[in-house]
Amino acid sequence: MKNQPTDSTSISASSKQHWFAPHVIALAITWGAITATLIMMLYHDVRYTDQLSVVRIILQVAYVSALLFYLSRVGPSKNQFNKLRPFTLIRWRYGQWIPVLGIVLMVTLAALVDDGVSIIMLLLIIATLWILIVWRKMIRLRMVVQGLAIAIIAYFGGLPVIKNGFAGETLFYGLLILVPPMYIAGGLMIKHTCLSEIQLLEGRYWKALKSFLWGSLLFVPLGLFNAADGSPGTDITWVSEWWMPLSLSTFSGIAEETWFRLLLVSLFYLLLRPAIPKHPAIAVFAAILFSSIIFGLGHGRTLDKFLTTGLLYGLPIAFLFVRRDWEHAVGAHFMINMIPWAMVFMET
Numbered sequence: 001m002k003n004q005p006t007d008s009t010s011i012s013a014s015s016k017q018h019w020f021a022p023h024v025i026a027l028a029i030t031w032g033a034i035t036a037t038l039i040m041m042l043y044h045d046v047r048y049t050d051q052l053s054v055v056r057i058i059l060q061v062a063y064v065s066a067l068l069f070y071l072s073r074v075g076p077s078k079n080q081f082n083k084l085r086p087f088t089l090i091r092w093r094y095g096q097w098i099p100v101l102g103i104v105l106m107v108t109l110a111a112l113v114d115d116g117v118s119i120i121m122l123l124l125i126i127a128t129l130w131i132l133i134v135w136r137k138m139i140r141l142r143m144v145v146q147g148l149a150i151a152i153i154a155y156f157g158g159l160p161v162i163k164n165g166f167a168g169e170t171l172f173y174g175l176l177i178l179v180p181p182m183y184i185a186g187g188l189m190i191k192h193t194c195l196s197e198i199q200l201l202e203g204r205y206w207k208a209l210k211s212f213l214w215g216s217l218l219f220v221p222l223g224l225f226n227a228a229d230g231s232p233g234t235d236i237t238w239v240s241e242w243w244m245p246l247s248l249s250t251f252s253g254i255a256e257e258t259w260f261r262l263l264l265v266s267l268f269y270l271l272l273r274p275a276i277p278k279h280p281a282i283a284v285f286a287a288i289l290f291s292s293i294i295f296g297l298g299h300g301r302t303l304d305k306f307l308t309t310g311l312l313y314g315l316p317i318a319f320l321f322v323r324r325d326w327e328h329a330v331g332a333h334f335m336i337n338m339i340p341w342a343m344v345f346m347e348t
Contacts, residue, residue, distance in 0.1 A: 023073040030066035031221060034059050038224035047343065048230045060225045060308075064316050067218065071316075071323040099271035107290050110297045111306075117298040124259070125178060127267055131185040135192075143187050146200050147180030150254050154179060158251030164238040175255040186262035186326075195269050195284070197325040198262075208327045215320060215331025222313060222332075223339030229308075231340040239348050245341035253334035260298075260314070261321045261329045264291040288318040 018024065037059065046052055106123070109116035132139070155176050161167045187201050199208035239245065268287035276283045295318075296310020313336060321329040 021073070023070045027066050027070040030063055031218075034063050034221045035224065038221060038228060041228055042224065042343070046228050048234060056225060056228055060222070060312050063221045063225075064312055067316050068319060071319050074323060096274040100275050103268055103271060103286075103290055107293050110294050111301070114301065116301075117294065120294060121259075121298075124182075124263060124267070128178070128181050128185045128263065131188060131267075132181060135188045138188055138191070139184060142203075143184045143201065144180070147183035150183060150258075151176055151179040154251045154254040157247045157249075157254070160238070160244055160248060161251065166232075166236070175259065179255060179258050182258050182263045186258065186266050189266035189270050190262075190326075193266065193270055193273065195266055195287075196322050199325055199327050208325075211325050211327035212331035212334070215324070215328035216335040216338075217331075218320070218328075219317075219332040219335040220339070222316070223335045223337070226313070226336050227340040227343045232337075232344065236344050237348055239341060239344045242345065245338050245345050248341050249334045249338035252337050253330045256295075257317075257321075257326065257330045257333050260291060260295045261318055262326050264294065265318050265321060284322060288315060288322060292318050 038056075041052060041056070046056075106120050110120055113119070158167075158172060158176070162169060162172055187198055190196055190198055190201075199205070199211055239248075265287050268290055269283055272283040272286050273280060292310050292314035293306065294310075295314035296306045296308070299305050299309045317329050317332050317336075320332055
């Protein structure tokens with residue numbers, strides 16, 4: 001009983017030290033200042049214009065830097081990553097380096113070939129089937145049910161996209177149909193590598209909601225940047241209901257985070273880690289970087305998409321996924337898209 005006050009005092013002191021840590025203070029100040037600045041810019045109608053474009057880029061780089069600094073100081077240590085044996089070509093002497101070469105070729109393909117990203121998405125489908133077959137005995141009913149549930153949520157969230165012709169049906173249904181198997185494959189890789197977490201798979205539903213909300217909050221400035229840059233485009237007049245920005249952002253958050261973070265980052269890490277057994281941080285950084293490049297080029301094979309969508313949006317989301325959990329990443333993606341859609345609703 002005598003230890004209780006001491007323990008309570010220790011926890012309280014530790015909590016105070018956390019809130020006054022340099023990385024927390026830096027992020028809070030940057031978040032507040034940049035959010036206020038962007039709201040003023042949007043109030044003065046910088047959307048669809050080049051006004052203050054250089055200033056906006058500088059501010060975005062500043063916020064992403066503060067966010068990465070914050071995330072680098074929280075989350076798991078490198079000692080928590082499992083040591084992994086080569087997942088492919090086990091009997092080859094240098095078999096662990098073959099996947100590394102394959103990943104480099106995939107990134108090069110995405111950058112230089114018109115259909116490079118489409119080819120990579122096909123390879124991801126093959127990899128998903130491969131993982132499900134190899135680890136089929138580890139698949140649990142909860143994984144299957146949750147995969148189907150989030151796909152259904154994404155489907156109803158994205159219905160306005162199809163009804164109003166904003167996206168092609170092939171892309172829409174192609175993304176959705178593969179969400180359940182990719183969610184399962186991603187969950188299996190997460191359990192095997194300890195790269196990140198999925199709160200839903202652990203049955204921590206309240207924590208999953210909190211993670212989603214915290215991810216959304218952290219990415220409010222990036223949602224404002226996305227709105228200031230003119231996303232999702234001009235001449236959109238069908239966003240006439242208040243729920244549409246929430247609905248549309250739910251679809252993109254679930255579908256794209258399942259493809260590009262849960263599956264792609266985890267797969268790259270699974271393949272890279274055995275080649276760098278003593279330096280897990282390098283494997284993590286490479287998986288984040290390569291997946292972010294493909295994510296950016298998947299939105300358009302231009303320098304602008306590589307630098308902005310890839311490095312200033314995709315990279316911090318991927319880092320958030322690794323340092324926190326998948327639900328944080330979904331919340332971040334949700335907020336990046338929700339604010340621009342909300343602007344379209346207000347304009348309509």
